[in-house]
Amino acid sequence: MMRRIEDARILMYSHDTFGLGHLRRCRTIAHSLVEDYRGLNILIISGATIAGAFDYRARVDFVKIPSVIKLRNGEYTSMDRHIDLHETLKMRQSIIRHTAETFQPDIFIVDKEPMGLGGEVEETLAFLKKQGTTLVLGLREVMDAPHLLDAEWKRNDVMRKIGQFYDSVWVYGPPDFYDPLVGLDVPSSVRSKMDFVGFLQRSTSPDGEPDHKPKGDYILVTTGGGGDGSDLIHDVIDAYQEDPTLTHRALIVLGPYMPAKQRHKLVRKGAKVPYVEVIEFDNRMEELIAGATAVVAMGGYNTYCEILSFDKPALIVPRVMPREEQLIRATRASELGLIDMLLPEEAKDPMRLAAALKALPMRDPPSKSASGMTLEGLSNISQIVGEWLGRRDSEHLSVVKG
Structure with a gap:
């Protein structure tokens, strides 16, 4: 049953440098949440070059930031070869911060990169934390080989910053499949914030068959x-x-x-x-x-x-x-x-x-x-978000009455 939430806003960040995974994950979560809650508006910040090629439900929209692509060797470069990578990252950082200031989200969900590409969301996280926004880091159930992730995060002091900024860390998988931070030295301040919400179930759209679907088996x-x-x-x-x-x-x-x-x-x-x-x-x-x-x-x-x-x-x-x-x-x-x-x-x-x-x-x-391999991520996220926003509405009501 759809619940009513009064003018709630969720901002999502998806750095999108090499594929469609981050944007599609954010879009799946956003569509599920607006289906469950009336009065909820969601804005996705995305670097995907084809962010506009997807359909978005009512009350879900996106802001496109300049695209950066990851090369096969793991290095990054600007999509527009005429613009220096440093300049592109400065533009992205500015758009992200300005969007957050204008949109004033109740919840900010960052996909996979805790501080964003090249640290581009750290300034926005600091700003929103002061505003009382609930800050969420969403991690895939598998991030990378532990030695590679550990080296990358140590270089940028990421683990300490997760503990400093984030209120919650969602793992998009069940705990008995894989732990994304296995092999890393995870402080209790971070581990206590981790919530294994489960895999994100997908469903088909009721809008008929896609043009490319063949007849018969394939x-x-x-x-x-x-x-x-x-x-x-x-x-x-x-x-x-x-x-x-x-x-x-x-x-x-x-x-x-x-x-x-x-x-x-x-x-x-x-x-x-x-x-x-x-x-x-x-x-x-x-x-x-x-x-x-x-x-x-x-x-x-x-x-x-x-x-x-x-x-x-x-x-x-x-x-x-x-x-x-x-x-x-x-x-x-x-x-x-x-x-x-x-x-x-x-x-x-x-x-x-x-x-x-x-x-x-x-x-x-x-x-x-594996009959027990259930996909409960979307319903668990919906329940968590509903509790947070319900608490926000109750606090607002008590202030009004007071």
Whole structure:
């Protein structure tokens, strides 16, 4: 049942440098919350170049900040090559601060990067803390290999700053799947703020079928944003070319961040294979995954939540560099029997990948392996937010009466 909240505002920050994961996660949470609470308005600050390509529900909007992209080696550069990275970060920092001052949120949710890209939200966190805003850090259930995350956070004194600024740390996964801060020296001041809310369930839109959805059965192949997905797509098409007995229809979605040269090459390559259809992008991936017989993916957070939400047999070929997040997630999910996994070098063998693709549609769905793997993140977040805003309204009422 939808509850009424009087003029409540939530600001969300999504740094978005390499893929769609951060924005899609923020958008999922925002849509769920406005569905549960009337009178709630949510604004998402995003650096995603295609933030405007997605539909947003009423009372959810976004502010676009200048885009920064992450290179394969983990370094960052401005999307506009004519503008220095330092200048771009200064612009982003200014827009974030000004948006917070103008919007005056009750809650500020920061996705994944505690101080923002290059520390760009630290000033805004300090400002909002003085205003009494509730500050929330949202972490994926897997961040990175502990030694890599520890080194990165120690360089920037991140753990101390999390304890200083944030009121709550939400982990978007259950505690028995993975701890994002495992292997790090986590002070009790931070650990006590951590709340494992659960995986974020996905659902389909009631607005009909997406244009690209094939008729009949199909395996969906997705690499998320696609910025580093071309190797997996080449491997899948090679498997179809090498094994004539592989006849399951495949719908391949390249992703909007795949470089144009790689995109064109893969479209031409796929056109030569009768059972393969290649498209560049669809903003309604939930519907495509829900309609698929099985899914082949690199296993980013959002795709993994969709595989669990729609209970699809899945083969994961994770990215292993520069971050190990997908490898850790896929390894853990494989241990639990939720998915099948091939390492990138294993997927390079076309006959091995073809055998895995042929077996995939007959694989048990995740629910058969782990019936307790529930997706409660959105309902838990809704309950937490409702309690916070309800307390705010009660305090306001008592001040008015007093």
